[in-house]
Amino acid sequence: MASTFMQQFAKKRSLLKRSSKKYLEEALYKKLLSDGGEERCVREKLNQFIDSRKSAFKWEAGHSLKILRSRKLYGPALKLSEVTEKRGMNKTISDQAIHLDLLAKSRGITAAEDYFIRLPESSKNHLTYGALLNCYCKDSMTEKAQTLFEKMKELNLELGAMSYNSLMTLHLKNGLPKMVPTFIQEMKANDIMPDTYTYNVWMRALASVNDISGVERVIDEMKRDGRVAGDWTTYSNLASIYADAGLFDKAEKALKELESKNATKELLPYQFLITLYGRTGNLIEVYRVWRSLKLAFPKTANLSYLNMIQVLVNLNDVPGAEKCFREWVSGCPVYDIRIANALIGAYLKEGSLDKAQKLKDQVRRRGIQANAKTWELYLDYYLKKGEFKFAVKCVGNAITAGRGDGGKWVPPTAVVKTLMQYFEENKDVLGAESFVEVLKKSKDEVGAEVLESLIKTYAAAGKKSAVMHRRVKMENVELSEEGKKLLNEILEE
Secondary structure, three states: OOOHHHHHHHHHHHHHHHHHHOEOOOOHHHOOOOOOOHHHHHHHHHHHHHHHHEOHHHHHHHHHHHHHHHHOOHHHHHHHHHHHHHHHOOOOOHHHHHHHHHHHHHHHHHHHHHHHHOOOOHOOOOHHHHHHHHHHHHHOOOOHHHHHHHHHHOOOOOOOOOHHHHHHHHHHHHOOOHHHHHHHHHHHHOOOOOOOHHHHHHHHHHHOOHHHHHHHHHHHHHHHHHOOOOOOHHHHHHHHHHOOOOHHHOOOOOOOHHHOOOOOOOOHHHHHHHHHHHHHHOHHHHHHHHHHHHHOOOOOOOOHHHHHHHHHHHHHHHHHHHHHHHHHHHOOOOOHHHHHHHHHHHHHHHOOOHHHHHHHHHHHHHHOOHHHHHHHHHHHHHHHHOOHHHHHHHHHHHHHHHHOOOOOOOOHHHHHHHHHHHHHHHHOHHHHHHHHHHHOOOHHHHHHHHHHHHHHHHHOOOOEEHHHHHHHHHOOOOOHHHHHHHHHHHHHH
């Protein structure tokens, strides 16, 4: 109690110091999210903070990292973690475990392994080992995960619920839900106290084999045990399981429990309530919770509007989604293309191309460019309509726009196959060649399947090529026997 008071006092005292030109005028996380939650915007704000050479307190840097991770903004979070260390903020072992996790999510598992190897031996405890184990489990690296877990046992490291949770989640993801009760028994045998996540993954494992009565026995055991009080995530998980099973009455009963657990009026439980009531088809409850959310959070976040509009669209309440969108536009400090995309997608799904175009034009007039997701929505629309020339343009536009995290947008294999078949059937060599050039902007090698389809298009059109053999060789691909035969047919003598 006393330590909590001292932490709060230290924060208040540090905030009073903020008037100095040395520090930011506002909390770091507020500055980073001031232009919305899109990764591009957060990166720009972070770069501004770095260039300003102004400081932030260690506690607020840690709080900002927590918020960025919760929003899956791993790239900016990693950069912030690196900057704080360069500026002399010493990392605790817990900080190092978080940094390792961010490396895995942003730069891959090899970067995380290299970081772990370079850590001093004093930092290699259950926290950093546990973080690396979790990374292996997230990437479905079963053999490495099991080997590391056995090493942790050999080193007599403290094995808590988190390590078992990671392994149980891995086995569930690998289609081995029956392994989960084995881990539960091992935890009980070693007197390792479960946490809410343990019970959640145990329930999901039983649900995956349609053992709903088993799920209910887990809830009863948790209540009898008494050491772990089910929180809102427990009942969110339970409601989701019931909804998947079509047991909507039981799902809504669990949602009432969820709501009662949100005494502190956190945002995330409201979001889950809206989503899950949407899955039960209860539009009245969706609107009731939405009103409660807005009362609790008068400055309603973009993410909340996005969630609400998506739920309304899924319930075919497009007029309600439009009203919600207009409300958001009238008061939003930062225009978020994701929210516009939710409504554009709804219009295209119902075949209202004119409405979608009108909204896209409104977005452009606000100075916001359509992103890759926008063009994906149009791509899906034109493919279903069989308007393949427009679909090709959408692929090009999506590649040009790129992904929100700065990476390249790569068209799905099925889409590429459909469009190449279209060119082949129409003997459109020029169109196929133009499309291949578009694909090269998203990946260095187009692959054997695309080249073989291109060769078939040449053959269908009765056209020759003097360079196709060299192209196949440069791509270093292996054609099928049919492809090799057609390649020889189209080569100019």
